Amino acid sequence: MQNSNSNFSFSEPEIELFHQRGYAGPFTLYEPEEIKTTWKRVRLELFDRSKSAYGSEGGAGAVNIANYDRHLDNAFLADHICRAEIVDRVASILGPDVLCWRTEFFPKNPGDEGTDWHQADTFASASGDPQLVWPANSDFGGTVTVWTAFTDTDEERACLQFIPGTHETMFYDEKKRLHYDPNRINKVGRNGIRRGFFGYDFSELKKDPNWEPDESQSISLPMRAGQFIMFWSTLVHASHPHLGKSKEIRMGYATRFVPACVKVYPDTDTVTEYGGTISLEKYGTVVVSGVDEFRHNRVATHTTRGKPFVPRPRIKPAAVSA
Numbered sequence: 271m272q273n274s275n276s277n278f279s280f281s282e283p284e285i286e287l288f289h290q291r292g293y294a295g296p297f298t299l300y301e302p303e304e305i306k307t308t309w310k311r312v313r314l315e316l317f318d319r320s321k322s323a324y325g326s327e328g329g330a331g332a333v334n335i336a337n338y339d340r341h342l343d344n345a346f347l348a349d350h351i352c353r354a355e356i357v358d359r360v361a362s363i364l365g366p367d368v369l370c371w372r373t374e375f376f377p378k379n380p381g382d383e384g385t386d387w388h389q390a391d392t393f394a395s396a397s398g399d400p401q402l403v404w405p406a407n408s409d410f411g412g413t414v415t416v417w418t419a420f421t422d423t424d425e426e427r428a429c430l431q432f433i434p435g436t437h438e439t440m441f442y443d444e445k446k447r448l449h450y451d452p453n454r455i456n457k458v459g460r461n462g463i464r465r466g467f468f469g470y471d472f473s474e475l476k477k478d479p480n481w482e483p484d485e486s487q488s489i490s491l492p493m494r495a496g497q498f499i500m501f502w503s504t505l506v507h508a509s510h511p512h513l514g515k516s517k518e519i520r521m522g523y524a525t526r527f528v529p530a531c532v533k534v535y536p537d538t539d540t541v542t543e544y545g546g547t548i549s550l551e552k553y554g555t556v557v558v559s560g561v562d563e564f565r566h567n568r569v570a571t572h573t574t575r576g577k578p579f580v581p582r583p584r585i586k587p588a589a590v591s592a
Contacts, residue, residue: 278358285362292437293491293501299355299418300496309420309495309521312346319343323552335541335548337375341525342554342570347373351525356416357558359500360527363414367530367560369567371402371413376522378428380514386471387433387483388442390503395444395475397542403533412437412504413526420521424492428512428520430499433488437505441483442475483508530562 280288288294300308319325321343324336341347350356351370361368376385391411392400404411423429473479483506490510491499501507503526512520528534534555540547554570555562562569 278355280359280362288363288500291432291434292505293432293434293499294359295499296419296491296493296497297355297359297499298497299353302422302495305420305496308346312344313521315344315346316340324548335543335546339373339553340375341370341373341556342552347523350418350523351556352558356498356500356525360414360416361559363500364527364529365560367562368527368558369530369532369534369555369562370525370558371528371532371534371555371567372524372526374524376417376509376524378509378512378520378522380512380517380519382428382512384428384511385509386473387506387508388475389436389440389506390444391440392444393503395442395447398445398447399538400444401535401541402528403536405531410438410504412502413528414500415503416498416500416525416527418498418523418525419493419495420523421518422493422495423520423522425490425510426513426515427518428509429493430491430522431488431508431510432491432501433483433485433506436483437502440504441477441481441506443477444475446475527558530557530560531564534567536566 280294284294299305319336322336323339323342341351351373357368378384390413392402393413394400402411402413417430421427488508493499535541535550535553539550541550550568554568556570
């Protein structure tokens, strides 16, 4: 858990600007040579999945889910999600009690398609069931995503794109559900640009089939290795293709945060994506700031920084005293 005695919290004008644009950054977390050396070591460590939350069982697509939540078994990533530079800023937006509910890698090999324009509110589009449920009468949903560049990223190497101010209106309906088809990876085109999402087509979710994101209002966010950007998951966002002029894999690492009041993977013990289903037996949210007084979620904890997390079972509501 992060005890914040630092000075990374947003000022009131910075909070106002974040709510206006839907994003903030980039911010520097690691120096380029530092993360280059660290990532070279960590990527080798990640080949060992013996203690990871998800194995490769559960169907062919489950192999793709295996890149989720490696902070639960890797010491560097466990420390990364708790860094004050990240957590203080996120808590400025979400409040003092914050959970990390998911992390995932976003690689782009040379020649890979860009990620298509999309939004995510409840993250129900792959499985048909909401993965996040905010309390009744909440003004907003979604999650704050912190996207860290582990390698350099620019318009030739698949940097992120945002359409500022689009985070408070959902143009996509996650109840429609996406259909996974690995055969369309690197084959879906948008306005002459190859865009997709690892076998999914986000256009299936559009509320209005004729609606198109206004790309004239979009901005590109190049980052050097070691920088991060934070944004609402409901902000319309995408990424450029990796044009292949550089032979280096573009690697982004997304960390997703919600207030402790949010229910994560409610009423399920599995998660289904990419055509596979895996068990949540070893999964747990991580309290990165404040406390979790709600106790509706599985929680994973560690008492020593630099050590992987140990999941503990979700506490049933009946066990919580009034």
